[in-house]
Amino acid sequence: MLTFDQVEAAQRRLVDRIHRTPVVTCRSFDDATGFHVFFKCENQQRAGSFKIRGALNKLLTLSAEERARGVVAYSSGNHGQGVALAAHMVGTTAVLCMPTDAPALKVAATRDYGAQIVFYDRQKDDREAMARKICADSGRVLVPPYDDYAVMAGQGTAALELLQDVPSLDALVGPVGGGGLMAGCATAATSLFPAIQIFGVEPDTANDTFLSFQKGERIRIPPPPTIADGVRVLMPGELTFPILKDKVIEILLVSDQEIVETLRFLLFRAKVLLEPTGAVAAAALFAGKVPLERGARVGVILSGGNVDPEPLAKIVQSR
């Protein structure tokens, strides 16, 4: 079970180790949506996304002996960078399983944090099995990307900070991949403000949680082609799904086109750089898909900002 106490304890562990990210408002986004929106800028978090919160909380809850054995994670993206940085911060080592076709910049960033990288073939290898084998062989501890209470509790500190800074929100909106971010954030938010409405947002091709909500049980989808690579997850987590089902009112869907338009609007108007996944939650508001009264006060998690120059240049110029 995930409790508010765990999120609060995570906040005490993380304070002064990571950024308390700013909350930004943008008048033109408010004018465009009719809401009063407060953006929690996790794109400005250390390592460029909220992922350091969960990874570092997990590492800090291990015993000293476990921590000393080192950790393992599988991720070509933000979770990998979060685990690599967290391991560096607590003075242990990390092994990252990354696909052979991972962007060179992400490989370099992960190496910069001192992590060892083990490559796998996206077509042939089972990265999760590979990570578990490394753990079994080496005694290292696996840091799961979402299906872990310590990881969820860490992610929940993003909402906790936001609600400490802006205590009067009608709703909270965030992106849903495996569900770790929103499981933590929904737990924090509804514990503090039971009436707050929580919405999760997925790309319309990565709608595993949307479908699972409809069916009432976890549904697996084929690999989704969405531009939002941070939420290309095939199935909600075993531990995260019951929490989302309990606390999230509705899963909303946005198209890649809506994600890109929102990314561009927030870049040129709010002056914040997001990766496509980082714009998913805001896109639901920008596309008019969040069922709230005009004038509602809405918190939005901008989850990450790690985008490479070439895709960014394309997005900037697309029309």
Add this chain to the structure above:
Amino acid sequence: MLTFDQVEAAQRRLVDRIHRTPVVTCRSFDDATGFHVFFKCENQQRAGSFKIRGALNKLLTLSAEERARGVVAYSSGNHGQGVALAAHMVGTTAVLCMPTDAPALKVAATRDYGAQIVFYDRQKDDREAMARKICADSGRVLVPPYDDYAVMAGQGTAALELLQDVPSLDALVGPVGGGGLMAGCATAATSLFPAIQIFGVEPDTANDTFLSFQKGERIRIPPPPTIADGVRVLMPGELTFPILKDKVIEILLVSDQEIVETLRFLLFRAKVLLEPTGAVAAAALFAGKVPLERGARVGVILSGGNVDPEPLAKIVQSR
């Protein structure tokens, strides 16, 4: 004369009308420079730069009768947008003198705020004379871009906010065009903390204030080609220069290349979008030109973020 009281009074006038912009830190910028840097994000200010501070303060210090007559400004850039928005906010009208070759996006943004635009030919017309004639004919009040104490006091609120949020800075660094921003900021900062070191930064081709510091009097330069269009000023202001001479330790120079590299670093690492002018002050730190001890705590004004998609795409991809 410009006093701290005027800056404080400006803050009381502006509060709740404009954004209290966030202060952002970026570990990788700190690692790269050896300083502990606090970025005051005026790129996230209303209308995209600090200029709304001075313009709105000026309009709010006019008598009701003067204000009702409307205002005039000459600017193809951020000052124009600031005046247009300020006029809209206080319920009066603005006439903006803009060059015939002003970017369509900037013309549109200024019109969106309800301003009337009068075009001038950059080669043939004297925009300042044109603005003064409109004032004489119509009874409108001129809002100068920098050489005005109410404008300077408004700009100084940027430093006042920064030092309220981060009261222990060793130095403050900001861009210098006409000098209004740094006259106001230096007055606020040195009044609160007499030992704080103030540095102004100019592009190396727009070095009018640098040369004027050397000579001890105001020097005029030919139109500078720098990419930082917000500080393409030919001569320091008559009123701003004595204040800068009194309070700014040194004017530092940066190249366009250094500006662009800093812009790109802060975009991809700190996730903030700056226009080239907005990166001028940070560039002095990034290029190692600020004579401070390692570990110094430095406030930096990121002055604006209004950049168009095409030039941004070019900057993003340049190497």
